[in-house]
Amino acid sequence: MLVGADLTLAKIPKAVVQLWFEVRHLIQQATGLRRGIVVTSLESHTMFGLEKNLRTSMTMMFVKTVPTNPYDRSLLKRYIEPKLLEQFESQHEQDPTAVLVWDPQYAPHGTLATVSAPPRNVLTLIVPPKPQSDWWDSPWFRIGFIIALGAALAAPFWLFRWN
Amino acid sequence: MPANSTKLSGLPNATDLFLKHIPKPEELRRPQFGRQNAIEYRNILVIGDQGSGKTTIDQALAYSLAQRYRATRYYAGVEHGGVAGLLNDCTDMQRTHTCWWVPI
Numbered sequence: 441m442l443v444g445a446d447l448t449l450a451k452i453p454k455a456v457v458q459l460w461f462e463v464r465h466l467i468q469q470a471t472g473l474r475r476g477i478v479v480t481s482l483e484s485h486t487m488f489g490l491e492k493n494l495r496t497s498m499t500m501m502f503v504k505t506v507p508t509n510p511y512d513r514s515l516l517k518r519y520i521e522p523k524l525l526e527q528f529e530s531q532h533e534q535d536p537t538a539v540l541v542w543d544p545q546y547a548p549h550g551t552l553a554t555v556s557a558p559p560r561n562v563l564t565l566i567v568p569p570k571p572q573s574d575w576w577d578s579p580w581f582r583i584g585f586i587i588a589l590g591a592a593l594a595a596p597f598w599l600f601r602w603n
Numbered sequence: 604m605p606a607n608s609t610k611l612s613g614l615p616n617a618t619d620l621f622l623k624h625i626p627k628p629e630e631l632r633r634p635q636f637g638r639q640n641a642i643e644y645r646n647i648l649v650i651g652d653q654g655s656g657k658t659t660i661d662q663a664l665a666y667s668l669a670q671r672y673r674a675t676r677y678y679a680g681v682e683h684g685g686v687a688g689l690l691n692d693c694t695d696m697q698r699t700h701t702c703w704w705v706p707i
Contacts, residue, residue: 441668442689443661443681456687463690464642470694474634474641476675477625479668481647482686483657495648499624502617502660504651516650539617539660546623555617557659558666563681568688 441479443563448489457493486512502555503540505532520550528552617660618667621647628672 484490634641665679
């Protein structure tokens with residue numbers, strides 16, 4: 441199970457998004473496994489805050505709180521019955537375990553459900569890779585380069601000045 | 604749960620709904636040909652405010668998944684603010700040898 445947390449407005453390079461959609465094949469290449477299941481879960485504060493390609497097809501959707509912005513609300517209403525959405529909004533603070541679930545197969549108009557913390561955590565925290573930056577791309581190199589270029593251009597004038 | 608909270612009774616458990624989409628180990632698709640990839644794929648979307656319990660949902664789902672596949676190799680990882688690390692990790696041979704087993 442691969443969980444992408446806090447993805448609201450996350451800048452995910454296109455190459456990574458492309459690889460994300462090839463995850464089954466990447467796992468096969470790396471491990472040799474040909475049988476199994478990959479479950480990916482993407483967390484976001486809003487639907488529009490998530491990269492479009494990542495939210496286009498989903499097996500299920502869990503809504504823990506209803507976003508207040510009208511764009512997300514109108515989008516959510518296409519998945520979940522508006523009355524249920526309003527009922528959940530007014531009740532969810534009473535029970536923190538309540539969650540709205542949309543499931544095209546078993547709850548096509550959404551349903552209320554409960555979920556509580558498991559007895560232990562099985563999610564390993566993954567440290568994201570450091571972004572690769574080339575040394576010539578650093579601001580210090582640029583500043584140094586401009587100073588060196590300026591000195592090189594000014595040098596002949598200084599030499600003529602002493603002569 | 605806070606003391607002044609009320610429990611909504613009679614509601615289905617979200618993990619039970621989730622497990623309806625997860626085949627039992629013996630029901631997983633089998634590759635038919637030599638190099639055919641029969642790995643199945645499910646995608647979940649979790650929407651919620653900060654501190655609303657999005658990761659708790661994922662923990663609950665990951666736990667239920669680990670219980671269903673307890674006799675097999677299992678890996679569950681979470682990355683904040685991206686997915687590149689997850690891709691690196693799940694395709695890293697060393698990691699897959701050390702982390703793909705989570706006994707419950």
